[in-house]
Amino acid sequence: MSTSARQTFLILASSVCISTLLWLDSLDGYLNARYHVQLTDYLPDSLFTPSRTLASVFRTDDEEESTAAAEQTNTPPDTAASAAPGSQSEPLEQPALLAAQARKHSLGVAQSASPASGAQSGPVSTGQPRILFAGDSMMQGLAPFVIAGLRKTYPNAYFSDQSKQSTGLTVKRYFDWPTRIKEEVLKQKFQAVVIFLGPNDPWDIYEDGVRYTFPSEKWVEKYRSRVREVLAFCKERNVDVIWVGLPNMRDGRVKQGAIVENKVFQEEALQYGFDYFPTEHLVGSLDMPFQKQIDDPVKGKVVVRADDGIHFTPTGLRLISSPLVELMKARWQ
Amino acid sequence: MSFISPEFAFAALLFLPLFWSLHSKRTLQLWVLTLSSYLLYSTWSPEGAAILLVYSISMWGCGNLINSIAKEKAWRVLAMSVSLILCTSILLMTKYYDFLRQIAIDTLPGLGLQDFLPLTDFVVPAGISFFTFQAVTYLVWRYRAEKAPSSLLHAAVFLSFWPTLFAGPILRAEDFFKNIQDEEFGLPREVPRAIYLILLGMAQKLVFSSWLADTFVDTAFRYPDALDGLQTGAAIWAYSLQIFLDFSGYSLIVTGLALLLGYRVPANFTQPYLARDLREFWRRWHITLSSFIRDYIYIPLGGSKAGGVRTQINLMLAMLISGIWHGANTTFFVWGALHGAGMLVINAYGKLGLGKMPRVLANALTLLYVAFAWVFFRANSCDSAWQLLQQLAVPPSAFHADVGLLCAFSVVFFFLSAQAATLEAWATGIFERAWGWRLVTMICLLSFGVVQLCPSGIPSFIYYRF
Known part of the structure; x- marks a missing residue:
């Protein structure tokens, strides 16, 4: 290698190594969310000190506020457990900085000018429901269709689409949906929450140094406890929940995850007296081979799923949103 | 990847010293470069990498066929035509078939006819629009050049060159092969400038483009009413800025990475929002695409030498193809048509001899x-675009502080756009003088600032979709 190449390499390598050290904690969160590996399992804790110190120094007011709010609104395990018969307690979750950071950048859509303050959470009123849409990229696709459908009946309603891609219930450190939903319900007095997520979840869960391997029974119980955390809180606050189930998926792991997760969503929603909205009969059943298209009586075969075998085409989203809107309208009549 | x-940064640290150390063994170096391209592509899609390999072999075969028929011109033209059809058919089949089928489904029953196109399940390989256009330049070059490098390695390395594989800039075969024969290829070149371009591109994409998307654009286009x-x-204005910062940011990063390989990619942007008319805009925006369309579509159609009306038709066709x-999607068709129509108006204005507008007004x-045309580019459907445009008539309900911030950002943007070349020379000079540990400190501080200000996760580039 020439001298200039060697010098360039030294400069680039030093820069990458120092930057890695300065961001090691965030990098750990990123790798955990993306590849489901935990650097803390392999590296000494002292290596994380610079990044943690910097993170605390550069933490914004917004993030501090969010963390504080999350600490206040976290439903204690006993409370969550008491709301559901047969449920188990779990340790109190502490949201990580990344979750707070992700919150800062999420989308909020106020569909009406009605102020959030002063509104009371409680049973959905027919006049102007306040509805939170939570979930991953699937909800990012679905929410605009559902909101457009609902607005015809509820022109003065308040809808907030806070869906965020690549999120789920597995990696709380990256994005903590239970805490986020609690915060938003308390802050914006939502009367209903619609949840649609899951394809990012069929991976091992790391919590308090313990690894829950997907799809072991312990994993299912841990996952179930996170679903319960949301449902128990909403039950307590008299907030309605509609949990949208997953349809067929192409990839084996995601498909297996959808089967396991759907079972949890359905059982827990029914347990708490909420609606579970299945989508398998609309855009593909999980016990069938994956197909992008379905038979339409008028148009013949129509494509309802995207090339990735997870998301939907606009036609597919319309097929899901129409009955979902009808369900919501019927429930709140 | x-x-x-972060994965790319670590992979680059492993790859670059190996690549540079092979500088004296050019063939081996090109093999390593090709292999690295396929490995990188496989991290996106192994199927896509397999398709690219088969495609590269096919294009190499077509190139050899064209070259082997040296004497009979008619046969050469035939071989060239068949090769071009083969070259573009994969793009047409994977990217446009479903769209055409959907149009058939929607329209044929109304005409009393039955839809006859079967449903297929094609995988659209990432970057296909880019490597298809590069393959066109490869075939044309093999047709024209008498002594073109004819090995499979040359075809493979050109079509898979990783810095430009996913979203351009679109390279031309003659420039590429001239560049890789250069003695400086294979060693880091203009390193301070490369570092500046990479850092600037990251800031444009991760900080500013993401901020514009989160604060203004995404909500408006998802909920147009x-x-x-x-x-x-x-x-709408924020999207105009976002797509520029996103795509030009990407091009800057690619230019910087290519310089680290010792390769100079052609410029893709030269401050397009400072253009005084649409013609100038297209000379500054996505330059490698617009020059490709000019040289491989517009001019072969007759260009501006085909007479008044025919020239305008050629122009409109070129813009529609660009769209x-x-x-x-019909939205891209409308976007291309709007730019085509705009060009026709400019030509008519020129013909009327009304003189030049003041620069500020023209700009x-x-x-x-x-910005108006970008609405169709970004919207999911023409209905959605129209709905958004109608919202412009809704009186403001309150004072929006964010809009003031956008105005301030725009002022700074235009100031820096006008000074871009000076700024680049100044920053490159500083990096050059700081060579060594001071440069490392600067890179760490600047990248820390970028990461600190960017949202969580790794956002995708807009042009990865194309």
């Missing part, structure tokens, strides 16, 4: 028109 991901006129106008190249009108 995105160029702005939710905002008032002021917010909608801000969202539909971005994707199989403002161009910007407004370009």
Whole structure:
């Protein structure tokens, strides 16, 4: 290698190594969310000190506020457990900085000018429901269709689409949906929450140094406890929940995850007296081979799923949103 | 694996010293470069990498066929035509078939006919629009050049060159092979400038483009009826800035990475929002695409030498192709048509001999028109675009502080755009003088600032879709 190449390499390598050290904690969160590996399992804790110190120094007011709010609104395990018969307690979750950071950048859509303050959470009123849409990229696709459908009946309603891609219930450190939903319900007095997520979840869960391997029974119980955390809180606050189930998926792991997760969503929603909205009969059943298209009586075969075998085409989203809107309208009549 | 991901940074640290150390063994170096391209592509899609390999072998075979028929011109033309059809058919089949089938489904029953196109399940390989156009330049070059490098390695390395594989800039075969024969290829070149371009591109994409998307654009386009006129106008303008910062940021990163390989990629942007008319805009925006369309579509159609009306038709066709190249959707067609129509108006204005407009006015009108056209580019459907444009008539419901911030950002943006070359020379000079540990400190501080200000996760580049 020439001298200039060697010098360039030294400069680039030093820069990458120092930057890695300065961001090691965030990098750990990123790798955990993306590849489901935990650097803390392999590296000494002292290596994380610079990044943690910097993170605390550069933490914004917004993030501090969010963390504080999350600490206040976290439903204690006993409370969550008491709301559901047969449920188990779990340790109190502490949201990580990344979750707070992700919150800062999420989308909020106020569909009406009605102020959030002063509104009371409680049973959905027919006049102007306040509805939170939570979930991953699937909800990012679905929410605009559902909101457009609902607005015809509820022109003065308040809808907030806070869906965020690549999120789920597995990696709380990256994005903590239970805490986020609690915060938003308390802050914006939502009367209903619609949840649609899951394809990012069929991976091992790391919590308090313990690894829950997907799809072991312990994993299912841990996952179930996170679903319960949301449902128990909403039950307590008299907030309605509609949990949208997953349809067929192409990839084996995601498909297996959808089967396991759907079972949890359905059982827990029914347990708490909420609606579970299945989508398998609309855009593909999980016990069938994956197909992008379905038979339409008028148009013949129509494509309802995207090339990735997870998301939907606009036609597919319309097929899901129409009955979902009808369900919501019927429930709140 | 995105160029702005931590994984890529670590992989580059392993790859670059190996690549540089093979500088004296050019053939081996090109093999390593090709292999690295396929490995990188496989992290996106192994199927896509397999398709690219088969495609590269096919194009190499076509090139050899064209070259082997040296004497009979008619046969050469036939071989060339068949090769071009083969070259573009994969793009047409994977990217446009479903769109055409959907049109058939929607229209044929109304005409009393039955839809006859079967449903297929094609995988669209990442970057296909880019490597298809590069393959066209490869075939044309093999047709024209008498002594073109004819090995499979040359075809493979050109079509898979990783810095430009996913979203351009679109390379031309003659430039590429001239560049890799250069003695400086294979060793880091203009390193301070490369570092500046990579850092600037990261800041453009990760900080500014993400901020514009989060604060103004995404909400407006997902909920086109939710905002008032002021917010909608801000969202449309913010998208104009976002797509520039995103795509030019990507091109800067690619240029910097290519320089680290010792390769100079052609410029893709030269401050397009400072253009005084649409013609100038297209000489500054996505230059490698517009020059490709000019040289491989517009001129072969007859260009401006085909007579008045024919020239305008050629121009409109070129702009429509430019639009539909971005994707199989009527919105891209409308976007191309709007730019085509704008060009025709400019030509008519020139013919009328009305004289030049004041620069500021011409620049403002161009910007407004370009921003208006971007609405169709970004929207999911023409209905949605129209709905958004209608919102412009809704009176503002309140004062929006964000809009003020966008105005301030725009002022700074135009100031820096006008000074871009000076700024680059100045920053490169500083990096050059700081060579060593001071440069490392600067890189760490600047990248720390970028990461600190960017949202969580790794955002995708807009042009990865095309």
